[in-house]
Amino acid sequence: MVAAKLLSDCSNPITAIKPSSLLNSLFNHRHPAPNGAAFCHSRNFQQHPRSLSTIRASGLNRRDFIADTAAASVALSLAPIIGLDSSLSIAKADALSEWERVLLPIDPGVVLLDIAFVPDDPSHGFLLGTRQTLLETKDGGNTWISRSISSAEDEDFNYRFNAISFKGKEGWIVGKPAILLHTSDSGDSWERIPLSAELPGDMVYIKATGEKSAEMVTDEGAIYITANRGYNWRAAVQETVSATLNRTVSSGISGASYYTGTFNTVNRSPEGNYVAVSSRGNFYLTWEPGQPYWQPHNRAVARRIQNMGWRADGGLWLLVRGGGLYLSKGTGITEEFEEIPVQSRGFGILDVGYRSQEEAWAAGGSGVLLKTTNSGKSWSRDKAADNIAANLYSVKFINDKQGFVLGNDGVLLKYLG
Numbered sequence: 001m002v003a004a005k006l007l008s009d010c011s012n013p014i015t016a017i018k019p020s021s022l023l024n025s026l027f028n029h030r031h032p033a034p035n036g037a038a039f040c041h042s043r044n045f046q047q048h049p050r051s052l053s054t055i056r057a058s059g060l061n062r063r064d065f066i067a068d069t070a071a072a073s074v075a076l077s078l079a080p081i082i083g084l085d086s087s088l089s090i091a092k093a094d095a096l097s098e099w100e101r102v103l104l105p106i107d108p109g110v111v112l113l114d115i116a117f118v119p120d121d122p123s124h125g126f127l128l129g130t131r132q133t134l135l136e137t138k139d140g141g142n143t144w145i146s147r148s149i150s151s152a153e154d155e156d157f158n159y160r161f162n163a164i165s166f167k168g169k170e171g172w173i174v175g176k177p178a179i180l181l182h183t184s185d186s187g188d189s190w191e192r193i194p195l196s197a198e199l200p201g202d203m204v205y206i207k208a209t210g211e212k213s214a215e216m217v218t219d220e221g222a223i224y225i226t227a228n229r230g231y232n233w234r235a236a237v238q239e240t241v242s243a244t245l246n247r248t249v250s251s252g253i254s255g256a257s258y259y260t261g262t263f264n265t266v267n268r269s270p271e272g273n274y275v276a277v278s279s280r281g282n283f284y285l286t287w288e289p290g291q292p293y294w295q296p297h298n299r300a301v302a303r304r305i306q307n308m309g310w311r312a313d314g315g316l317w318l319l320v321r322g323g324g325l326y327l328s329k330g331t332g333i334t335e336e337f338e339e340i341p342v343q344s345r346g347f348g349i350l351d352v353g354y355r356s357q358e359e360a361w362a363a364g365g366s367g368v369l370l371k372t373t374n375s376g377k378s379w380s381r382d383k384a385a386d387n388i389a390a391n392l393y394s395v396k397f398i399n400d401k402q403g404f405v406l407g408n409d410g411v412l413l414k415y416l417g
Contacts, residue, residue, distance in 0.1 A: 005246045095382035099369065099405065100102050101411040104144055106133055112406040116171070117398045118186045125398070126187055127412070128161035128173065136187065141404060141414050149181065149190045167208035174216060182230055193230035200240050205266050217274070219262035221294050222309040223287070238292045241276075241285060245296060267309040273333070275316060281305040283322035284318075300337045301326060311352040313375065325362065327376050342379045344368055353395030355403060355415075363392035363405050385413060 110133050117125035127135040127144060135144040161175040166186075173181040173190070180193040180203065201220030208214050212229040221241030224233040241249075241263070266276040274287040281304030285294040299305050303320040311317055314331035322349075323344035325391070326337040342349065347365035354360040361368040367385030369392065372378060385392060392413070394406040403415030 061220045079315070096380060098371075098416050099384040100416055101385075101388065102141060102144070102412045102414050104135060104410050104412055105146055106135070106410045107131070108409055110410045111217070111408055112394070112410060112412060113161060114163045114400075114408065115396050115404050116166050117402065118166050118171070119168060121186065122398065124186060124400060126164055126171075126173075128164055128175075129410075132159045133159070134161060134173075140402065141412075149192075162203065163205050165206050165208040165214070166244045167210060167213075170208055170211065172208055172214050172216075173205045174206045177204045178203060178217075179204075180230060182363060184229075201262060204263065205268070207268055215268075215272075217266055217268075217273070219266075221263065221276070221285070223274075236289070237287065237294065241294050258376065264305075265307045265309075267307075269310040269314070271314075273310070275308045275310065275333075277305045278310050281321065284308055288333070289387070295333075297333075297335050300335050301339075303348065307351055309352060311356070312357040317352050317360075317376070321348055323348050323353075323364070325349055325376075325379075340376055340379070342370055343381045344370070345381075350393040351395045351404065353397050353405075355400055357399045361395050361405070363395050363407075365391045367392060367407075369405070385411075 011271055036231040056144075104127075106129075110129050110131050112129040114126045114129075116124060117123075123138055123140045125137050125141060126147075127133075127137070134147045134149065136146045136147045157177050157179075159175045159177065159179055160174055161179075164171065164173045166172075168191070169184060169186045171183045171187055173179075175181075178195050178199055180195055181190045182193050185189050199218065200222045201218035203216055204219045204319060205217040206214055207216075209225075210227075213225070213227045214230070215236070216224045216226075216233070221237065221244070223236040225236050226233045226269060233328060253346050262279050264277045264281060265281045268274050272289045276285045276287075278284065283299055284305055285296050287294045299318075301318070301320050301324065303322055303324060306319040306321050308316060308318050310373070311327070311331075316334065316337075318326040318328070318337055320326070323342065323346060325340050325344075327340055328334045329336040331344060342362070344364060345366070345368060347368050349362050349364035349368065351364075352360055352362045358373055358375050360372050360376060361382075362368075362372075362379065364370075367388045367390060369382040369385050370379040371382055372380075385407075388405040388407070390409050390411040392405050392407040392411070395403070396406070397403040397415070401415075401417050405411075405413035407413070
């Protein structure tokens with residue numbers, strides 16, 4: 001039986017279940033887009049060189065400053081005697097970090113949620129997040145400017161932009177409350193695509209798959225596909241996750257009976273397979289193209305799941321609360337995992353991103369950055385973000401030369417290569 005939930009306004013919970021026919025006809029009509037005000041402009045931030053007056057204000061007087069300078073001079077003069085090449089040592093220390101922070105023109109407290117670049121122009125990209133944040137770069141991510149979208153004007157909503165994706169010059173953005181944006185000119189202009197009020201759940205993921213084509217996923221497990229620029233959508237699954245789990249109470253999935261929650265995370269493989277973690281982290285679900293329903297799986301570890309995703313070789317990685325990292329045995333969908341020791345300093349690991357089949361990076365709480373160069377068999381810590389008071393929760397590699405790490409309070413790290 002096909003089922004879909006009614007989408008109410010953001011002040012009321014979603015409670016009703018509708019017949020299956022809705023899932024296949026939710027988007028088969030268009031409505032005029034509302035008019036309204038443009039996005040708010042955020043203020044710019046600047047860094048100023050530290051002057052002598054600043055040094056004095058910080059409590060370092062002239063005598064201390066001269067003493068420290070003299071001590072440094074003595075150390076440098078002794079370097080040849082003790083066999084220390086100071087220039088090489090400084091260069092070696094700098095080489096330890098492969099990331100640098102990029103300052104953004106956004107207000108404190110903004111949570112960055114996704115980043116994407118135009119495939120035909122790797123220097124042109126977009127960064128989005130909470131509080132209607134949409135930033136654009138045309139120099140590969142070194143500098144960013146705020147963008148406004150007229151089609152999101154005159155509304156009482158403060159949109160949270162959840163995901164962005166490009167294929168060729170076509171791009172898509174989804175957000176909450178329900179909003180869908182499309183561009184056919186590499187983001188120079190964005191058009192708002194009307195959505196049905198019966199959409200089950202909030203849109204949390206979108207993937208541009210071809211000309212005028214995309215896949216969209218909601219946090220209740222609905223997957224929709226369009227091939228005509230969003231004018232019509234068809235359902236790729238026959239029911240929401242809640243309906244699947246309530247129908248299969250006897251499936252033996254721990255904690256899944258009468259499940260009424262949502263996805264915590266969802267990730268798609270290049271082949272179009274999905275893996276999603278339940279909001280409570282007590283089991284996970286997978287879906288492959290052609291399957292009518294999501295397939296629930298028991299977690300193979302004692303601790304609750306934090307996040308899951310796909311390795312570059314087609315296998316799965318799994319993160320648990322408390323800092324544990326697991327890799328699946330073999331490739332494809334499986335329930336067999338093995339734990340990999342990591343130096344997380346006791347902080348949770350929140351995401352993994354692959355630069356190549358051998359090299360990957362993991363990010364987590366309190367600026368934790370970990371690197372592997374042997375497909376995950378061992379990991380070493382990069383201290384690039386040790387002094388950044390932020391949780392790092394998303395690792396995105398655009399290609400083998402472009403990578404970014406997203407963190408709370410507007411933290412953005414750029415891969416130096």
